[in-house]
Amino acid sequence: MVIVMKPGVGQERIQTLVAQLERDHGVTVGVTNGVGCSILGLVGDTAHIDMDKLSLNDDVERVMRVQEPYKKANRKFHPEDTVVDVSGVPIGGGKFAVIAGPCSVESEEQIVGVARDVEAAGASLLRGGAFKPRTSPYSFQGMGTGGLELLLEAKAATGLPIVSEIMAPRYCELFEEKVDLVQVGARNMQNFDLLKEVGRLSKPILLKRGLSNTYEEWIMSAEYIMAAGNENVILCERGVRTFETYTRNTLDLSAIPAIRKMSHLPIVVDPSHAAGMYWMVEPLAMAAAAVGADGLMVEVHNNPPRAKCDGAQSLTPEKFRHLMDQLNPLVELMGKTLA
DSSP: OEEEEOTTOOHHHHHHHHHHHHHHHOOEEEEEEOSSOEEEEEESOOTTSOHHHHHTSTTEEEEEOOOSSOOTTBTTTOOSOOOEEETTEEEBTTEEEEEEEOSBOOOHHHHHHHHHHHHHHTOSEEEOBSSOOOSSTTSOOOOTHHHHHHHHHHHHHHOOOEEEEEOSGGGHHHHHHHOSEEEEOGGGTTOHHHHHHHTTOSSOEEEEOOTTOOHHHHHHHHHHHHHTTOOOEEEEEOOBOOSOOSSSSBOOTTHHHHHHHHBSSOEEEOHHHHHSSHHHHHHHHHHHHHTTOSEEEEEBOSSGGGOSSOGGGOBOHHHHHHHHHHHHHHHHHTTOEEO
């Protein structure tokens, strides 16, 4: 249930109503203070609450029931766009962020070199996999904690905040200490134990959409994280599995306007994993910006043919610079500014 307060109602009167609702009805009430008015989001069993009686309160503008199972991530509870701050880099709310770097950290020379290249081209954050979920157990699984240490060296050399994927709850303390933006990958989107644990972190979370998950399932996974206490969640569309086999996945651009209607959380797009082919990355990235995404996650490698992971979908630093040159005027045209 959502209660929209009348403009100008003071915080003291709002808190009086909050206390009354929690005491009389056993619900939890979250308060969102917007421009001109405040919104109360009631979480719990609201079926017995009399909407007409609530509407008679002189401080209440209107009362609405929310049918969706997600509450904290729901735009009805939080009409304004959320802006997530990643170590000084804003994502959402008119700020367009580009996350770039290799699929896997392979060496100090590689990750520091790529970090310098993408920073010079205009990237806002550096991505790099230290722990890699691979379909085959015989594929390169990442450098583990050593990879995180090399990411920290790249951060020291460039100032770029780092993004890396967490694989299991036991790594939460490590990621809390070393990583600026914690990525939950597509295969772990419904790993609910992991979602609860990252929900207890203070670092923001990048949540990728699962291989074949609906929008509601995706937002419900974000709800798990937010319900555990961490409301700094960024959604990432990375393509879904369809009958088409030409591309690695099928990029669902309709997810961007749909999510923006359903939720207040920022959404970025990963065209690299969607396409699986480097030459498709630029047009898909441009399309994502045009349809309203809040940012991109792009794979960049200094030597794609020799990459240990996903070389076919990685841009060279030169191709990444070309993408950024093309992207800048489009982002401005869409009314956003690069983070």
